Structures are given as C-alpha cells and as structure tokens.
Amino acid sequence: MRVETKLVHAGEPRPRHQGAVSLPIYQSSTFEYAGATDYHDLQYIRLNNTPNHAALHAKLAALEGTEQALVTSSGMAAISTTLLSLLSAGDHVLAHDGLYGGTFDLLHHDLARLGITCTFVDARRPETWAAHVTPRTRLFYVETITNPLAQVAAHDQVPQFARAHGMVSVIDNTLATPINFRPAEHGYDLIVHSATKYLNGHSDIVAGVIAGRAELVGNAKRKLDHLGGALDPHACFLLHRGLKTLALRVRYQCQSALEIAGALARHPAVAAVHYPGLEAHPDHARARRWFAGAGGLFSFELTGGVAAVDRLFSRLTLPLSAPSLGGPETLITRPATTSHAGLAPDIRRRQGITDGLVRLSVGLESTQDLIDDFTAALA
Numbered sequence: 001m002r003v004e005t006k007l008v009h010a011g012e013p014r015p016r017h018q019g020a021v022s023l024p025i026y027q028s029s030t031f032e033y034a035g036a037t038d039y040h041d042l043q044y045i046r047l048n049n050t051p052n053h054a055a056l057h058a059k060l061a062a063l064e065g066t067e068q069a070l071v072t073s074s075g076m077a078a079i080s081t082t083l084l085s086l087l088s089a090g091d092h093v094l095a096h097d098g099l100y101g102g103t104f105d106l107l108h109h110d111l112a113r114l115g116i117t118c119t120f121v122d123a124r125r126p127e128t129w130a131a132h133v134t135p136r137t138r139l140f141y142v143e144t145i146t147n148p149l150a151q152v153a154a155h156d157q158v159p160q161f162a163r164a165h166g167m168v169s170v171i172d173n174t175l176a177t178p179i180n181f182r183p184a185e186h187g188y189d190l191i192v193h194s195a196t197k198y199l200n201g202h203s204d205i206v207a208g209v210i211a212g213r214a215e216l217v218g219n220a221k222r223k224l225d226h227l228g229g230a231l232d233p234h235a236c237f238l239l240h241r242g243l244k245t246l247a248l249r250v251r252y253q254c255q256s257a258l259e260i261a262g263a264l265a266r267h268p269a270v271a272a273v274h275y276p277g278l279e280a281h282p283d284h285a286r287a288r289r290w291f292a293g294a295g296g297l298f299s300f301e302l303t304g305g306v307a308a309v310d311r312l313f314s315r316l317t318l319p320l321s322a323p324s325l326g327g328p329e330t331l332i333t334r335p336a337t338t339s340h341a342g343l344a345p346d347i348r349r350r351q352g353i354t355d356g357l358v359r360l361s362v363g364l365e366s367t368q369d370l371i372d373d374f375t376a377a378l379a
C-alpha cells in the first residue's frame with residue numbers, strides 16, 4: 001500500500017466492529033478481564049490499549065514503516081517518556097542545538113536535575129560530533145526540520161554515527177510528517193511526534209506518538225504506563241479521523257508555504273526568509289534530496305525589526321496570532337515571546353532566534369488570499 005491508502009485503510013478493523021465504517025469511540029476506562037497474565041496487558045485506558053488505541057497504533061506504525069507505534073497524551077509526553085525509557089542518572093545525550101523550546105528545556109533543566117547531562121551540537125556538521133562523545137553517551141536526539149529556523153540535520157549520518165558509538169538515535173518528525181520523510185527508512189531507531197500538529201491537523205487536540213522497533217516502543221509503553229501520559233479514546237478518535245486526510249493537507253500546505261515564502265523573499269520589507277524549500281536556504285540541497293516536501297512552516301525577518309513586526313501583526317487579517325502549527329488556520333507567532341520564551345535571551349541569540357523573528361504555520365486557506373493579505377499588510 002502507498003501512503004495515501006495506508007492513511008485510509010491501515011489499522012482499520014476487519015471485519016469492521018458492528019459494521020461501522022468509522023471506528024466508534026470506546027469510551028470505557030476499563031474492560032472485562034480476559035485472562036491477561038501481565039499487568040501491562042490489562043485493558044484500561046491508562047495502559048493505552050483500548051480498541052481506539054490499537055487501531056491508531058497499527059495505522060501510525062504502517063505510516064512510519066516501523067514495527068510498532070504508541071500514542072501519548074501530548075508531544076511532550078512522547079518525548080519525555082522516550083527519554084526516560086532510555087536514560088538513567090549519569091548518562092549523557094547529544095542533541096541538536098536548536099530544538100523545540102520544550103524539548104530543550106526538558107534536556108537542559110529537568111533531565112539535568114536527574115543527573116542526565118546533554119551536549120548541544122550542530123547536527124548539520126558531523127565532523128564536530130565525535131569530540132563530544134563520552135563513555136556514557138547513550139542517545140543522539142535531532143528534529144527532522146527544526147522549528148522555527150527550518151534547519152536540516154545530516155540525516156544520512158546521524159543514525160550511522162549513533163549506531164557506531166552504541167547510542168540510540170531519536171528524531172522528532174513533527175514538522176516533516178511521514179508524508180515528507182520517513183526516518184526509519186534512513187536508519188533512525190525511534191521517532192517521536194507532536195500529533196497535536198499535522199498528524200491530527202485540526203487544532204483541536206493535544207497528542208503525541210512514539211514509533212520504532214518493537215523492543216524500544218515496548219519499553220516506552222511500560223514507562224508510559226507508569227508515568228500516566230495515555231491518550232483518551234475521544235482524542236484517539238479525533239486523531240484517527242484527522243490522519244485520513246494527512247497527505248492531502250500536508251501537500252497543499254507545502255505548496256502554499258513555498259509560494260508564500262517565495263513572495264515574501266522577493267518583498268523589499270523582508271530581510272530574510274528561512275525555508276528549506278527556497279534555493280537560498282543553506283539546507284536546501286539536503287531538503288531536496290531527502291524530503292518529498294519542505295514543510296508547511298517557515299520563519300522570516302523584516303528590515304524594520306520588532307516595530308515593523310508589531311505593525312505587521314496588527315494589519316494582517318487572516319493569520320491568527322497563536323502558538324502551535326499544522327492546523328487548517330494559518331498561525332503567526334514571534335518565537336521569542338511564545339515557543340522559545342522559556343529560553344534565556346543569550347541561548348535564543350546563539351540559536352539564531354532574534355527578537356524580530358516571525359514564524360508562520362501555513363494553513364489550508366487559499367494561497368493567493370494569504371499572499372494578498374501579506375502584501376497589503378507589508379505595504
């Protein structure tokens with residue numbers, strides 16, 4: 001099956017339950033005892049194993065091309081559970097310097113308090129990595145396309161480097177989605193997602209995914225059973241429904257983002273556009289080689305700095321000023337005051353996130369209407 005067919009058919013019960021074409025919501029916290037001998041196999045929502053979970057797990061594993069997948073109560077639940085299932089006090093992590101702010105904070109503050117240290121490296125420059133590996137380095141963590149600067153790591157080398165040094169490679173595939181990039185095909189061990197974004201695609205739930213080899217996902221599930229970050233069946237239903245249109249939405253959003261980024265790059269009020277779909281982006285060649293599409297999110301800067309950004313926000317009529325991404329509505333934010341507000345100003349500057357940087361998550365509106373709105377607001 002190709003990916004569009006998997007989105008519709010993979011994981012669906014055959015025969016359908018009671019003939020229902022769309023899998024109904026099994027909103028039952030517990031299920032009649034069916035002879036399970038292991039605690040983790042009892043059917044109970046926190047153990048993530050209702051019929052709604054089972055169908056989603058099979059669909060997501062088929063999409064990512066992995067042995068198993070597991071849904072979680074948020075993207076951060078997927079990330080924190082994955083890291084806690086692999087790391088112990090004294091262990092060390094290599095991570096890309098430019099991760100989503102929540103993940104950076106988790107590594108930098110929360111895991112540091114548990115005795116787990118992290119070195120942030122430039123995942124685009126493999127020649128710099130070996131110098132930071134220690135005998136306790138267990139994990140290499142990257143994002144497929146970073147948020148908001150849209151950097152592309154050396155995905156042809158991270159998994160191999162990790163394996164050669166006895167580490168597990170973990171990638172956050174939220175921005176690319178399995179429509180644009182399937183990390184398991186490139187050798188990554190574990191994939192995490194904020195399913196809140198493109199996978200669900202409707203700005204109405206918070207959810208996460210862990211996918212990968214059965215042994216690693218199984219360990220993450222047992223950890224999740226204790227941490228408690230299960231996804232509610234109603235949210236499972238919404239994610240399941242959203243997934244069916246993933247390919248249509250993501251392809252439209254990529255094309256729209258390319259056109260809007262191009263229009264902004266040509267505008268005299270725009271100082272820089274960070275989108276790997278544009279030839280001028282330093283990671284354009286990598287994006288072309290590995291990705292089916294360069295994603296629906298990019299960032300840009302105005303020649304007039306923060307004051308011009310404030311004027312732009314007050315004049316735009318279509319984009320909503322709200323954090324998050326991947327939904328039908330175009331969302332615009334200043335990362336320095338939203339997704340990356342938790343980072344110290346010097347760390348933000350080191351990562352290239354200027355105070356005037358604007359992030360745009362392109363939605364499903366008419367591309368031309370969005371270009372017209374930007375043109376009018378910038379004028």
Ligand code: PLP
Nearest residue numbers: 074075076100147174194196207
């Ligand atoms: N990973 C990326 C790349 C994100 O952008 C986000 C949220 O913005 C997360 C993870 C966290 O996801 P959630 O908000 O679903 O916990």
